[in-house]
Amino acid sequence: MQKQVITQTPQPFSVLGLPVHLLEDYSGWLLSRLHEQLGGHVVTLNAEMSIQAERNASLASAIHQADLVIPDGSGVVLYLLFQGKRVQRCPGIELAESLLWQAGQLGKSWPVFFYGGAPGVAQAAAEVWRRRVTGLTLAGSQHGYLSPGEEEELLQTLKALQPRLIFVGLGVPRQELWIAEHRHLCPQAAWIGVGGSFDIWAGIKSRAPAWFRNNHLEWLYRLYQEPWRWRRMLALPQFVWRALVTSLA
Numbered sequence: 150m151q152k153q154v155i156t157q158t159p160q161p162f163s164v165l166g167l168p169v170h171l172l173e174d175y176s177g178w179l180l181s182r183l184h185e186q187l188g189g190h191v192v193t194l195n196a197e198m199s200i201q202a203e204r205n206a207s208l209a210s211a212i213h214q215a216d217l218v219i220p221d222g223s224g225v226v227l228y229l230l231f232q233g234k235r236v237q238r239c240p241g242i243e244l245a246e247s248l249l250w251q252a253g254q255l256g257k258s259w260p261v262f263f264y265g266g267a268p269g270v271a272q273a274a275a276e277v278w279r280r281r282v283t284g285l286t287l288a289g290s291q292h293g294y295l296s297p298g299e300e301e302e303l304l305q306t307l308k309a310l311q312p313r314l315i316f317v318g319l320g321v322p323r324q325e326l327w328i329a330e331h332r333h334l335c336p337q338a339a340w341i342g343v344g345g346s347f348d349i350w351a352g353i354k355s356r357a358p359a360w361f362r363n364n365h366l367e368w369l370y371r372l373y374q375e376p377w378r379w380r381r382m383l384a385l386p387q388f389v390w391r392a393l394v395t396s397l398a
Contacts, residue, residue: 161218162234164225165199165391167209169218171229175239176247179217179339183259183313190215190328191341193241195222196388198321203391208322211329219244223367224385228392240367242346242356248314248339253282260288262307265318266347268292274350288312293319308334315340318347 159178161168172178182189192198192215202209212218219239220226229236252259261278263271275290288310291303307315315338317324324342332340348354354374357367 162229162232164194164220164228165203165388165395167194167199167202167212167218168215169194169220169225169229171220171234171236173237175217175219175244176251179244179248180251182216183337183339186337188313188332188336188338188340189217190332191241191244191339192218192325193221193239193244193342193344194218194225196224197222197384198325199225200384200387200391201322205322207326211322211325214329215325224388224392228388231392240362241341241343242349245316245341245343245346248341249278249282249285252314253285256284257286259313260286260310261314261316262288262310262312263290263316263318263347264303265293265316265320265324265343266345266351268294270347270351270353271318273352274347277350277352304331304334307331311335311337313338316343316346317341318343318345320344 159170159172161170163169179189179191190211192212194212198208198212202212219241220229220236221239221241223238226236226238249261252261261275263275265271266274269292271290271292275287279285279287289306295303312335315335317328317340319327319342321342321344324344328340328342332338345354349356356362357371361367
C-alpha cells in the first residue's frame, strides 16, 4: 500500500484546464519517489504560465505530461481556494531548497546539477549551496547561453553523470520545454524548473520580504525589482478574468 502512495501521482485538479496536484508534503513525495528510483518533471505553476499555456500548445502539453505540478503562484492558490479546495502555496524556490538540504544528508548518492541563468550565475548559486549544506554533492553547473554544440556536450555530460536533482533556470516556457525534451536522459532524476532562483541564491537579486509573500503580493515586489516585466504581468488580470468566467460557468 505504501508503495502505491509513493509511486503514483496524486489526483490532479484543474486550473484553467491545466493539472495541479495537491499534497501536504511535496518534497516528501518527491524524495520517496526518488528513493524508489523514479524521477520526474516538476512544474511550478503560476498565473503567468497558465496564460502562456493557453497560447502555447507545446507548453500546455509539457505541463500535462509532468509528473508533479505544484501551486507556485498566488493566483493559482486563490483560484483553487475559490473552488473549495484546501491548498497551501508551494513556491518552487522553497521546494528546491528543501530538496537541497535533503540531498546533503544523502551525500554522494544524490548529486545535484544546476543549469541556466547568465554566465557565472549557476556556478555561483551552486557554490553557495555547497558551502551552506555539508555533504552536498555537486555534479556540476552550466549557464544557459550555450551554442548548439555546447548544449549537445551538456546533454552528454548529464547522461554520463546521472544527477539525481537537476535544477533548470531558463525561464518560462523554455525551461519546461527543455526538460520535457531531455528528461529521458536521466530517468531517475527529478527535473525542476526554478526560473530566477539562481539569481536569488547567487545574491544578484533578493526574494520578496515575508509580508509580500504571505499576502500574495510577491509579484508586486518582482515588478518593483524588474519594471521591464510589466508587459508579462498583464497575464495576471487576464488570469483573474478567465478564472471568474470559469467559476461562473
